[in-house]
Amino acid sequence: MRVDGKGLIDRTRSIPFVFDGVSYNGYAGDTLASALLANGVRLMGRSFKYHRPRGVLTAGSEEPNALVTVGMGAGQEPNVRATMQEIYPGLDARSQNRWPSLNFDVMGINDLAAPFLGAGFYYKTFMWPKSFWEKLYEPVIRRAAGLGALSGEDNPDKYESAYAFCDLLVIGAGPAGLMAALVAGRAGADVILVDENSRVGGRLLAETYEIDGKPGPVWVDEVLAELAVMDNVRIMTRTTVAGAYDQGTFAALERVLHHTDRRPNGAPIETYLRIVAKRSILAAGALERPIAFRDNDRPGIMTAGAVRAYLNRWGVSPGNNVTIFGNTDDIHRTARDLLDAGVHIAAVIDSRHDAPLSDDYEVLRGAQVCGSSGRKGLESITVRRPSGEDRIHTDCLAMTGGWNPSVHLTCHMNGRPVWKRDIEAFVPISGAVPGMVTAGACSGSFSTAACLRQGVEAAEAALGDLSLKAPKTAMPQAEDTPYEISQLWAVPGKGRAWLDFQNDVTVKDIKQAATENFRSVEHMKRYTTQGMATDQGKNSNVTALAILADATGRGISETGTTTFRPPYSPIAIAALGAGAEGKGFKPQRFATSHKATVARQAPLIEAGLWYRPSYFPEKAETTWRQSCDREVNMVRQAVGVCDVSTLGKIDIQGPDAGAILDFVYANMFSTLKVGRTRYGLMLREDGFVMDDGTTARLGETHYLMTTTTAAAGDVMKHLEFAHQGLRPDLDVSFTSVTEQWAQFAVAGPKSRELLNDLLDSAIDDESWPFMACGPISVLGVQGRLFRISFSGEHAYEIAVPARYGASLFDILTERAQALGGGLYGMEALNVLRIEKGFITHSEIHGRTTAYDIGMGRMVSQKKDCIGKTMSERPGLEGSGRERLVGLKPIGESRELLAGAHLYNEEAEPVRINDQGYLTSVCYSPTLETMLGLGFLADGPDRYGAIVKMVDHLRGVTTLCEVVNPVFFDPEGGRVRG
Amino acid sequence: MRITCPYCGERDRREFYYRGAAVDLDRPAPDAGGEAWDDFVYQRENPAGPIRELWFHEGGCGAWIVVTRNTVTHEMIDVQLASEVKA
């Protein structure tokens, strides 16, 4: 029912919206909850377990009942709090967790079965017969559970994430937060003031308080006007600070566009913020507690604070005939507000025997509400007095069991709140979050004057820490009523009295948990699911643990709370993960040949963050194998070109460059001649192989290391650590130059012919023998040439500054083709290296030693190096280890599969008989057979033996001969040309 | 979490790579024996309280730093350059 003359809504702007298919009208400034109440709609949802009819309990983000789904199609938004959803023209909301309709929900039958569905019932049943759990019980439970539904389609909305920095973060813009921001703003501090509401003011918008003789909202507007012109103050509404993290970091969410259907080009619907603040003030207010009594969950029963909020802020009375019940003076504040607005009051029930009386209405002192009726909305309540029980007709009950300070953020860094007896509530301890102070209701001070005062004091303390001078602040005048409360958690009696409304946890459940010895507050929570709903116990945890304390004969303080965890209110995964959709997840790195590669329709594969060509299909080739075989033959017979720029390149310079390389490589590098390149094997300190690559000595004090594509970053860190952390005495420096150089392999018998066509001065075997390196000039560009080979062929790698890469790639391609060669991709590269028994990270997968891969003797005995000592542990060398071998199919099946395991020929292929596994396989067009590299127990001692490859997954068994892993050209004649 | 790099000032944790306890700086001599090497590579004090540990300013200046930090509260107590600690 809309009340004339009340509320901060704009009655000149009528807004149509839809709920469950029915059209309604509200006003600008309404939430879905206030607008539905104004239209007389009380039933807004169903509970989780019993599917009980529910209306709003609160007017804030802590709402447990009125959860709706907003929108249709891919972008539908489940579990939206009707109390936070602002209405806009075209808003389409619907109820959830009900079938077929909110009014008639078949699952409501659960409510009749409630005696069998108490705390933890599911732990005691559904065990027979065994197979029924997955087949029947669990699917039924899963379908009945849950709240709203995701659309199942890709989220179409846009989200963003951002950083913000400030001197002072003020969390909450009620009286305390506004005063704090004002004082800090006047002092010149860089302030961010956030509030989860659409307008600042906090409870001042929901109450009829005056400040300095002005209505609260007027005072708020004046403060806002002053703050708005301060460049050093940022005010963020619809923004919730969700978590407090180390060193002044906060997570926050701004709901940018949920209050409108407009989606301006590129604007996000939500923005996730990481705020780094030197100091913070928590002024988050307090949340009101319901009282547990029989059937206290009917639509129409809500907190008294919510009733005042709907009345004063939204101009709505949630009922025509309102009853008020509780244990604090808020009862009377509520009664006065309703009377002033002309709302009829059915009864005022104050559990306190010494409650104040009123001339305007009757107060039932020392009375309690002990029951209610009305199936889909409150119709009457039962009041218990010493004289007996009476039934009172009413359509709305405003209840207050006192207030819980919003201590949540002070607990995110493991702080525990303390029990304050005089207000019957937990309050934060100071210093729980470094740099944060609390002010106002969240610290347990509930009067307006105290909030204003503490806001000023908190700001002054923060300014002191920031070395800023606090201005003199005149304290505004406001009510300073003492808060008086007498304990009342639950009204005794039969029946079910709700605590956690959404999860349907009742007083009985808590008591049963205690009986079953779930006496720790954590046990109680987990056994009953108390506090695990979408409000995370904001409405019910304190009451529940008070009841547990009572049931177990302990004090509340001793019982303690469960742990408050981020986020304060739930945040969409899409907001926290903003920007990662699709390709945004990780950077994409492209070589200089990328465009040409794509133009040739080469399929791309990922190599770390890089993209590399798989193969270069030619016309008439229909399978990758045709292309791959052709490319391999081309390299073996003519010349192939391959972009190898993705390999890590680290420039190492300084007088001690050789010394550090001797330390990080297993083999010797200080003795390498200038103008020569050497294969290097790098170990981790635990003695296993870390990476390999070639390193060239370009000058007396200048080396260039290459790493594998995947390990480039790790090797860089490793080198810096070896230097800074272990050998800072060495004079050397490292620079990653991976992106600075484009590098191409030119491999095959005609490789030199091709190069000499381009080089400004020709090379020959004498000037560039195998493993030579040095500067060259190619078509007038200064570059480098390395005579190294990963194919076993006479081969080079030519490097030019990256800006010439694309051009050189095209020229190399063209020349290679003219010589009967061309481009080759990763597939061919892999075949070429397997034919030669060269290893990649398929073989050096982090569990293999130099001994395992046949390079044990490469670990120099003349010097120390990282990993040497530990590689000499007895378990890392010697008999029994699985070591690198080559495998050739010899039986009927000619198929080899990487990932298959090896067994002795006659052995059953089970784990205990396992002898090893295959790491790399290929079809070799050169040898016209499949080839495999693998690890076999004592493998090199078994050349010539027969083993059995078994692939259970793909149903393949192949007999293999164990051979030396160098299948092709074992003498290495070809590489020397 | 924020870490103060001696070169770059206070930076977000995202810029840093974590390696582990600063025992990694105390590499034994090759002939120090199995126990010393086992202690160095594998065994850890793993204190609940202040710990000296190694971080790498990977997204910044490339300095390895020794951070003294409380493992219970995440309080940052001290930061030094690894190269200076070793020097």
Place this chain on the structure above:
Amino acid sequence: MRFSGLRVLKEGLTGNKGWAPHWREPEPKSEYDIVIIGGGGHGLSTAYYLAKEHGLTNIAVLEKGYIGGGNIGRNTTIVRANYFLQGNSEFYSHSLKLWEGLEEDLNYNVMHSQRGIINLFHSDGQRDAAARRGNMMISQGDDAILLNRDELRRMLPYLNFDDLRFPLYGGLYHPRGGTARHDAVAWGYARGADQRGVDLIQNCEVAGIDIENGVVRGVQTSRGPIRAKKVAMVAAGRSGQVAAMAGMRLPIESHVLQAFVTEGLKPCLDHVVTFGMGHFYISQSDKGGLVFGGDLDFYASYAARGNLPTVESVMEAGMTLMPMIGKARVLRSWGGIMDMTPDGSPIIDRTDIEGLYMNCGWNYGGFKAVPGSGNVFAHLIATDRYHENATGFRLDRFRTGNGIIDEEGKGSQHNLH
């Protein structure tokens, strides 16, 4: 009291007045045959199997807080046997078999749900590694199916098959993998141990381990000294502190691992899906919340709470892999303390002190191991011999290099496993 549907019915009809405590709350005795330090999943299952399989019941489980309050109280509930190295493979296989009979064994519905686990792969190399794993699983007697891209798409059509940064090549499907209700596992074992006479002593913190001449004699606790013939340390997350009481140092670094749950949603995810390239895994609980997690926060911590960079990287992985979950809202995040070992595998062993045993180093895979760990540890404590399925978890493997079980292949840096 035996639990059954009939019992629930009967109690429901008679006002639920007949329920009894799940376990007693005994005062500690002055002496036990065996004292187990730590009332988490592993400690409770150890006590249970000592009582059930070895007839040893003069046992106390000492828990400084509430039972089941360690990592079994805060995890992502995944149960699987999909390891590929000897030492792990047979152990997790053994554990999974115990899971499969757990409800009947404990007379407690731990809601073990074999909804299947799918590990995604994104390249030929990853497929080969998955094949190696799957072949080991089958050769150990477990189940594994290699799905190609089309098969994967039929099972998980909601994955991003169009423009995932690391394209989907397929998945390794482990049908017997799944989830369980984590707290119930602790409570089921606690109740079973209690029924067999084991004393579960909560709010009892161990402050010292008494050792004389290399032989363990008992423990000092916040509730007085307790003598014991054997003492078992099973306090993951605090293993180092407990071992220090016996003068031991461990190859363990403690790290925080975060996990997340969303608001309740109608069923949308049937399986457990793991996305290695994003260090992301997800399932949906019976209550409807999406339960998911990712990588460590990567720095040593005992704070049991995480930091934002990891929160974001987990969410980013979720968004790239399955954009349909974008509008699910994260309800709660939490952090647990992991014993990270230098090879990512646990330690179940005797110590140099006679009568003192250790069970620790579960990295972030301890939940699924709970039945197996308790079972083989009970065997070790009772018989002083390694269980046949747990011969590989020796403490000295690091010193000797023999039998290092490094599934990740990352070596001795603790936080990389």
